[in-house]
Amino acid sequence: MLATIPVLLIVAVLVFLLLRLTPGDPAAIMAGDAATAEQIERIRAGLGLDRPIVVQFGIWLAKVLSGDLGESFYYRIKVTTLIGQRLEPTFALASLTILIAVVVSIPLGVLAAWRFGGWLDRALMGFSVMGFSVPVFVLAYLLIWLVSLKLGWLPVQGYVRISGGFFLFLKHLILPAITLSVIYIALIARVTRASVLEALGEDYIRTARAKGLPEVRVLVRHALANAAVPIATVIGIGIAILIGGVVVTESVYAIPGLGRLTVDAVLARDFPTIQGVILFFSFVYVAVNMLIDLSYVFLDPRIRY
């Protein structure tokens, strides 16, 4: 768990180096195409480019640690403020996606393992290969076309803040969340199936059945409970896929969140924002996985830290 800190430090080094390993003048690149010589000079001074690179990194890291990610060159506001403004839609989308994915995939995985080799099992395995292969934006357009354009059930695009009414908020968010959850469902269901299958082969399952426990209790309390650690792990690893998916989904559905901000920042070559968003996403990814590591203690009493 303490290993989290060096990982974050290395992420910081990589994000820092990303800009310094670029051919050309980092100050000019950071300033963007339309910058004046004076602006470039100011950035050069701000970055301390005349000092050794290790010192530069130290200055930059000290700023980052004190919560200063610099100022966006495009939006002309602090990157931290910008991230704060865009956080709600992304957080809402990601939470709803995880909720849908967990609620759908774990029962599916358990049932597939229970009836190993049956039609549900085969269908699920087929679905999971499809889920990994159909790109999220192709799926997004397919769903928009079917649900919004042909059936007219949901709005095509856009986002309504939760303060604008919960029902309206959900109506705009449900289709993006379903789109994004497909690959996540494929991933979690596959691991759930594999780990429950393994647990079902254990002696305690036979014992549980022999003493006449109802099958549901055998599956949930005995098989699934023992399969919980790998499932939690894959949910954590899947956050990386989820973040990638958020970037694409927000673009397709015109949701003004962090993913959309990332793409806009890249298109505008707004480097402080790019650096800030990458650091933020990586931090979330590492932090979530650390929390999941900690949850092992509750999921499996045999594990002690």
Place this chain on the structure above:
Amino acid sequence: MIWKNWSVRIGGTALALLIVISMTAPWLGTVDPTLFDAASRDLRPGQPGEITTLEGETVKHVFLMGSDSFGRDIYSRVLYGTRVSLMVGVSSAALALAFGVVCGLAAGYLRWLDGPLMRVMDGIMAIPAILIAIAVVALWRGSLPTVIVAIAIPEIPRVTRLVRALVLSIREEPYVEAAVSLGTPALKIMFGHILPNTIAPLLVQGTYICAFSILLEAILSFLGVGLPPDIPTWGNIMAEGRVQFVAYPHNVFFPGIFLAVTVLAVNILGDGLRDTLDPKMAKRV
């Protein structure tokens, strides 16, 4: 022995077909994918129209998959797009494998390098793949080599980890011990004795990376941060088509179908290869 597996057969055949399509694209009733004609804008699939060649001649042409808002032939663009996708997929996978093998061998065999190198790999893995790729393309600007490198970088740690794990188990094998006690140089042991035993799992991993690279290239192009828009890639065609999606969904769907089928074919091939070449891994997943 490999060919008996149905996944290999289906995936392999589909992939072979796509490779044939990509190579014979000029003879499959296509026109130059960059040609456009103002008179043939926004045609529906199967509609006849005309297109102006580079020599200024106007020829009749049936737009099998319709045309885009510039009057370009979607069918030609999709078929030529197969080339770009397959090339990016194979090149990125090869690049990630090459770097990953070197790093993995080094980490697994040279103890002093193991710790530092693997921490760097952990760091790369903590940044979502798509963000690394986007950032690299943003810095170096989109061109074919940049996109290939940008897609390969986030995959390197995965290969490194795999190779390192394999090396750690293989280095304890008696034949490696024998080679060490005979005074064989470290480099020769790494590449002559250990590497050949990692080929099967690497081939499987490489197939999956190839599928993911094709997907990621399309995503980058679609977001407008990949290859320049004049290059016919599936992502670019969809990026142009999305503006008019409500009226002309085919501009998004045809490249989308090709993309999904290609990735599916490569993934199925990977599953088949895993089941036949690497039965230990097949049991784990």
